[in-house]
Amino acid sequence: MYHKSKILTGLAVFIIFMTYPFWNNIGSAAYVRPELEKVKKAKECVESVEFMRAEHMSMLNEWRDEVVRDASHEYHSTVNNSVYQKSLTKTCMDCHENKDKFCDKCHDSVAVDPYCWDCHVDPKGVQK
Amino acid sequence: MLEKAIQGSKIYWGWIATLLLLMSIGAACYWQQLSHGLTITGLSRDVSWGFYIAQFTFLVGVAASAVMLVIPKYLHNYQKFSKILILGEFNAVAMVVLCLLFIIVDLGSPQRLMNVLLHPTPNSILFWDMVVLNGYLLINILVGWVTLEAERKQVAPPNWIKFFIYLSIPWAVSIHTVTAFLYCGLPGRGYWLTAVLAARFLASAFAAGPAFLIMVTYIVKIFTGFDPGKGVLSTLGKTVVYAMCVNLFLLLCEVFTVFYSQIPSHMAHLQYLFAGYHGHGVLVAWMWSAIIMGVVGILILLVPANRERDNMLVIGCFLIFLGAWIDKGLGMIGGGFVPNPLHEITEYVPSQLELGVSLGVYATGFLVLTILYKIAIGVKAEVE
């Protein structure tokens, strides 16, 4: 092999760099699902807890397109027969009032930074 | 062939380092723009496009100029241009890269750039500009690379590449036509609302583009001893001077139509650019120097003896290039927005950060150009 030492050093640096997240986390505590603030205002969410936990982001994505582009504002729930307004601030955050203790908790612990609140207003945040 | 780009003299590496330095200055300025928004530019509610979009418009023309070598070589079998053809094609690559970068730095939300592909919208001319610019980039990379590789192996280029070479001719025309259509299809912008715009864009492109090519080839000749061949640059100089004549002619057509018809909304922009309007006229001196440079450039290059002398040729080309740059890179976009639809005047002057970003973008384009030219000249030297 030509330039054996250079190639092997390069490969080693590359492998160390690529596997950095794995060995850096060896020995650190396992992921614990954060404790979220319980809702007092309503008994159930627009969909089941499991569904919301897994799918709320795509649901909100669909809502935003349907509201803005089709002016379709009513959401027909599949778990109870209620109709909800498709609105992050008026519906979701009416019950989950505290963004810090609900939204941010999970988002922070899984290191995602959704840009919803770049525009949409955290109703409680305004009063603060 | 890429290895040619990493073997070079001290001057070569010095130039590369300079470009990298300028790029990092540009990157620092762009970082400011990313974090604070386009507020760091001189743009406003009334003049919503400025220096970035103007540079893009101008450089589309410089990119299209490769066709001025391709047509004589492939449609008229003018073999003299064979040697510098690759410079034209690689120049097109670098210029289209510049165009695309200038569009990206102009976006308010560049993170959503791909929405243009996610939601393709053919009723928007910007969609077509994306199509033709990227197409032209790919065609020129392909044609340039394949023909250069064949030259290196000292075999004839494969036959299939002919298809792309011929395709590049109408495609070059299309990139500048579509770019003109961006502007000339807008109601209520009197300066752009003219059918002659696409033709004028092409004329000024075929003046400024080959002028740029002549100057760059001359610089390459100084630094590498590359010989474009006798009479090649002076022949290309003819293209420059005739295209500039057509450009000025079309400008005069525009001036006649606008001022003889006396339609205020069309006159206002030309008045603003060339005489000042209600006491506003930051561009007046620029526009007149553009005209003077264009005319002097034409007068120099119309004389055959001047075209044969390298320094006169380069001076003439420089004047014409600079004139065309002021016309399109400063006047064309700013002038179209002043006065605004409510007949109010907001003047536009690019901010320092805006110019810093532009400097970085230009340095990036020149880096691409330098590397591609290094490869091309290296291969040619190797073959000889």
Place this chain on the structure above:
Amino acid sequence: MKTVRRDFLKVAAVTAFGWGICPTVKALASGGARPSEGLFFASRHAVHVGPNALKAQRWAMVIDTTKLNEKVVQDIVQVCHTTHNVPDISGQQNIKWIWEAPMENLFLDDLHEFQPESGAKTALALCNHCDNPPCVRVCPTKATFQREDGIVIMDFHRCIGCRYCMAGCPYGSRSFNFQDPRPFIAKTTPDFPTRTKGVVEKCEFCAERLAEGKMPACVEVSEGALAFGDLADPESEVRKLLAERFSIRRSPTLGTNPCVYYLV
């Protein structure tokens, strides 16, 4: 006999091709990513009208310039900009949805210097919600689009900030967020989103209020100076006003067919 069969085959082939291509063509004009969004070309978006919503075939506004006075104009601009979290930015990078402008600037081609003294000197400028909107034509992402009821609206989630619509608009109705608008909003209305830096915005005829059965905010505080209604309904207030009084529109010769009318 042979030619007949050949002709038949030709016709059959063309017909089959037509059947084949017809759904494709339809799909190109509608049925894109969203049910009412064109797959490629911009098309008018169907409006799902909720039980409480105000509906119309063609929304339009009539501005009675004679009824506008300093206070009414101020109230209108104020209520629009607070309702929609429009930031108050000074200088030329400002944002405005509705604003006061001199009549001679609004109607460049229509007014002359010998107007009656009593006539209005200024009026309100806002998005004209054109029937043939150039901004929608030029938008490369369909971020700005037109609804079936005529309202030209923005999808702030999709706008890439290319500002082509601002060049396209012949009325100067659009504003760009050159910077984060939030620091410039004195009092935020939580029910309406703010915008973020890098997107274009403009008046939306209060589409969000119409969906809740409310008239546009500006109309409510206008003390009768603004009328809003269905242009397709001969009994609507806007149609009655247009039938009674002489009205003009901004730059109608551009073919945009603006739907904001001015009574003079």
